[in-house]
Amino acid sequence: MGSKRPASTWSDEILADFQALSEKSETPALSSVRDVLMEKLLDDEEAKLKHVVVLVLTNSSPDLSLQVDNLPESTAMTTITARLSEGDSIPKCEATLLYAPVSKAAQQAAKKQHKKTIKNKIKKFKKNHDAMGPEFYVVPDSELVDVFAAVPFGSPCPDGYVETKPTPDGQPTAHALLAVDCEMCKTTKGVELTRVSIVDEQHNVLLDEYVLPSNPIVDYCTPYSGISADTLEGCTNSLASIQARLLELIAAETILVGHSVENDLLALRLIHRRIIDTVLLYPHPKGPPFRSALRYLSSVYLKMEIQTGSDGHCSVEDATCTMKLTQLKIKKGPLFPDQAMDSQQRKLISELAHRKKSALIVDSAAACRNLAGSTAAAIPCTSPDHVFHHIRHQLTTGCPPTFTWGQALCPQDVAAVVRNISNDLPSQAMLLVVCCPPVDQLKALHKLRTTRGDPRCTLLWDKTQQDKLDAVAAATQRGRLLFVAKHG
Incomplete structure (x- = not known):
């Protein structure tokens, strides 16, 4: 179950569906959080959620405190524990939070439109060519x-x-x-x-x-x-x-x-x-x-x-x-x-662009290239402090992005980072902080399993090693999520 702090009605309502996820399941999937977030930001006009900041903090300690004091009166805060990935897979928050499966109806509509476009192209081509x-x-x-x-x-x-x-x-x-x-x-x-x-x-x-x-x-x-x-x-x-x-x-x-x-x-x-x-x-x-x-x-x-x-x-x-x-x-x-x-995916950045809404990626240079594409602004950063600084600066420019993505190593004082960003949030905005445990041990075990799965290897992958992998995966996939909603 998550913890909650009293605040204004609008802020409470924004966080209610996220809190409900932890009431239905002790550790809801991060993909469920993404679905609620995308619906509120893209499709639910009644929610009136105008700005979202997602901050992923990597290598966070399992004992990390998410208690944040001295937030503005117009804010609400809640925390939940979520499952960052499925099976024994390595968590990849950007892949989970920024991409979602397209609905079957939307896929069928897109497929129909694609066929129509191809047929028109074929028709035009055959006017000048005898055969395909x-x-x-x-x-x-x-x-x-x-x-x-x-x-x-x-x-x-x-x-x-x-x-x-x-x-x-x-x-x-x-x-x-x-x-x-x-x-x-x-x-x-x-x-x-x-x-x-x-x-x-x-x-x-x-x-x-x-x-x-x-x-x-x-x-x-x-x-x-x-x-x-x-x-x-x-x-x-x-x-x-x-x-x-x-x-x-x-x-x-x-x-x-x-x-x-x-x-x-x-x-x-x-x-x-x-x-x-x-x-x-x-x-x-x-x-x-x-x-x-x-x-x-x-x-x-x-x-x-x-x-x-x-x-x-x-x-x-x-x-x-x-x-x-x-x-x-x-x-x-x-x-x-x-x-x-x-296999069809709905990309949050692209969906925002289609709606004429702005997006900003504040991450490493490689992540900026991969995530921003040609539709989002990007600020490559080399340190956590740079990430936090640029997120805050962009929120206070007078024209904050509709969606901001940031990723950095977890700082010692998470509460201070959350407090500072929360103070800079514009009206009708939400901050989601995802605290991810270290993945190095899980990656090493995945690599070992791949090596020992090779028939040329004399050492085989056995049940003891799989049990260890399952235990490490369970711990690595246990993420802490903090939500802050701000009305005014």
Whole structure:
């Protein structure tokens, strides 16, 4: 059961549904808290909840006191204990609080609209083409700059880049469809090409060469690239020599296929405008900026396991897989694959943007990139104090965000942080503080289970270890939640 502090009627009403969760269950799921929160903020106009701040405090002690004194008279406060994740999984509060399953009705409506959009696109395409084919999936010229923002498609061609040219009259017809994949390493000047592979529609390897970067290598990225110092010993290929060979293989009219092909074009310093990207053919269920891994797509749709070794990726294997995925899409049609209904997600940040409401992410630089996308403001922070400062500052600018997300290591004086933010809350606002226990021990046990689940391992995962994992998971998943609602 949670604890509650008396306050004004509006504040009490806002917190009542959250308090009710702990009355129904000793440890309600964090997802249940999210559902109530999203309903009040997005759909319940009668609630008149105008601003929400969610602050996740990591590595909090189980003995942490959530007693907060000297709050304004217009506030109400309640605390509950919640289950941060299910089974023995590692809690990920951002995934739980910022994403929710879409209702079946909403999924069906979205699916219907998607089919309508695709049919209109097919109808328009067939006006200028005799039949469906690879051309339908080529990224339109008008969208190249938006989809592949980092590639310099503007004219003229930048120094160091080469651009594919049309096949001259009288010359043999160019390849219609080619797949490319590159491996890179880190040098003193950034990421540079170390291997390039190209396969044709019959999965024949037309090019597979190692490339010696022009700058000193500082990290071979061997676990991913499969490249080492020994691999490049004696290599004489330069980027310029590889570019010359690319221009012999790839004409301007060739359709070039890749997975996150923007990275390959940048590594090759290649300007090519007829592109199919399997990231776009097989969109992630959560939508951008999420992208499905190539090995996942291969496993699910091709029933092929790739990138399974410990010695890095193989660019020939990846290029072949990309070509097969593209050919499968062309064969099955634009409506393939039919995304699983239960995988659809409702993203809080996107829902706010659709309603013309503002959102702010105050977190690490990596989290800001992943969570904010293109619809939320973001303030990357390097310390807990910076997180707390920026949250308070944005609340007092005169135009506070509708939704603020912050995440930081748990401070020693949580009460002071809660008190300060509560004092700065605007009218008709709510603060949710989620205190999460350390996850290091649970992560270590998950890693151990994965290792011992490998048939090559001589030590097996047994019941004693599973019992220990269950106990650690139960403790790690036990989060403390504090709610503050402020009316005036």
